[in-house]
Amino acid sequence: MKFLNRRHFLRISIAGIAPFILPFKNFRLFSSINAPKRKIIPFDKMKVLSAKEFYVQSIDEKPPKIDSKKWRLSLDGLFKNPLMLNYDQIRARESMTQMTSLACIGNEVGGQQIGNARWTGFRLRDLLEEAGLDENAKKIIFYCEDIYSTAIEIQSLLNDNVMLAYVMNEKPLTREHGFPLRLIIPGRYGMKNPKWLRKLVATEEDYRGYWENFGWSDTAELQIISRIDRKVENHIVRGVALNGKNKIDKIDVSLDGGKSWNEANIEQTESSYVWSLWNFDIGETKGKIEVVCRATNEQGETQDETKRLAFPSGASAPDRQKFSIL
Numbered sequence: 001m002k003f004l005n006r007r008h009f010l011r012i013s014i015a016g017i018a019p020f021i022l023p024f025k026n027f028r029l030f031s032s033i034n035a036p037k038r039k040i041i042p043f044d045k046m047k048v049l050s051a052k053e054f055y056v057q058s059i060d061e062k063p064p065k066i067d068s069k070k071w072r073l074s075l076d077g078l079f080k081n082p083l084m085l086n087y088d089q090i091r092a093r094e095s096m097t098q099m100t101s102l103a104c105i106g107n108e109v110g111g112q113q114i115g116n117a118r119w120t121g122f123r124l125r126d127l128l129e130e131a132g133l134d135e136n137a138k139k140i141i142f143y144c145e146d147i148y149s150t151a152i153e154i155q156s157l158l159n160d161n162v163m164l165a166y167v168m169n170e171k172p173l174t175r176e177h178g179f180p181l182r183l184i185i186p187g188r189y190g191m192k193n194p195k196w197l198r199k200l201v202a203t204e205e206d207y208r209g210y211w212e213n214f215g216w217s218d219t220a221e222l223q224i225i226s227r228i229d230r231k232v233e234n235h236i237v238r239g240v241a242l243n244g245k246n247k248i249d250k251i252d253v254s255l256d257g258g259k260s261w262n263e264a265n266i267e268q269t270e271s272s273y274v275w276s277l278w279n280f281d282i283g284e285t286k287g288k289i290e291v292v293c294r295a296t297n298e299q300g301e302t303q304d305e306t307k308r309l310a311f312p313s314g315a316s317a318p319d320r321q322k323f324s325i326l
Contacts, residue, residue, distance in 0.1 A: 080132030
């Protein structure tokens with residue numbers, strides 16, 4: 001039985017009334033926790049971020065301490081064959097590895113709460129089929145060791161690229177990134193990629209989880225994201241872009257605050273679930289300039305010029321940065 005300390009009790013109590021008392025400020029509940037400042041990461045390290053460079057977000061300041069020898073993952077609810085697996089059994093399953101980028105739904109335009117990594121684990125669909133989903137089940141509720149929970153519609157979990165991961169960049173997950181097991185579901189914000197999993201429950205109810213009870217999106221599908229990452233070096237400005245279901249097809253860059261645009265070079269578009277790295281040569285431009293970037297996906301959808309706050313469905317607008325070029 002899990003007991004709630006005062007801090008957790010207050011969090012849950014506030015979550016129940018938050019949609020009524022915090023309609024305009026809920027985005028700060030995400031952006032104020034572990035929100036790193038804009039920093040420069042060498043561009044040759046941008047394709048895959050290390051665990052240390054990858055953003056961290058959670059409802060507590062410190063990640064839970066979990067003993068892998070005592071830890072168990074249970075599957076309960078509307079399953080014909082409920083399961084209980086230990087860590088060794090999880091690691092012994094047929095594995096898969098894929099690159100997937102994640103972003104926090106509370107990430108502001110140009111923010112650092114986005115990253116790309118190589119994840120190893122096993123296909124969630126295989127585990128659900130093994131447990132025998134009841135035909136009445138509509139969602140899977142993911143319960144975590146830190147009292148966090150969220151739910152996702154079953155149909156989305158049956159895709160080949162949805163996995164339960166125990167390795168990040170060829171090393172076991174760190175405590176900060178979800179050891180011993182986390183969900184990776186490409187195309188969804190981080191709140192739908194829960195860490196420190198302990199129980200999966202199949203339900204026919206329309207369950208709403210921790211952040212959903214604060215009014216955040218229940219589907220949490222990625223918006224079109226673009227970001228200017230580096231200072232201008234050797235007349236080159238660089239950045240990243242991500243959408244989710246659709247590949248990034250084009251990056252436009254403006255050097256005059258959005259009055260005129262030129263197409264940037266996209267260096268990496270491995271899949272729609274991996275961020276694209278882009279660069280743009282500013283030529284002989286000198287003086288004070290305002291660089292703006294905007295992304296367009298393969299469906300022809302371009303980032304809205306109107307800046308929208310992260311709450312409730314994620315921010316999406318062109319990123320802007322001012323530079324002085326000598």
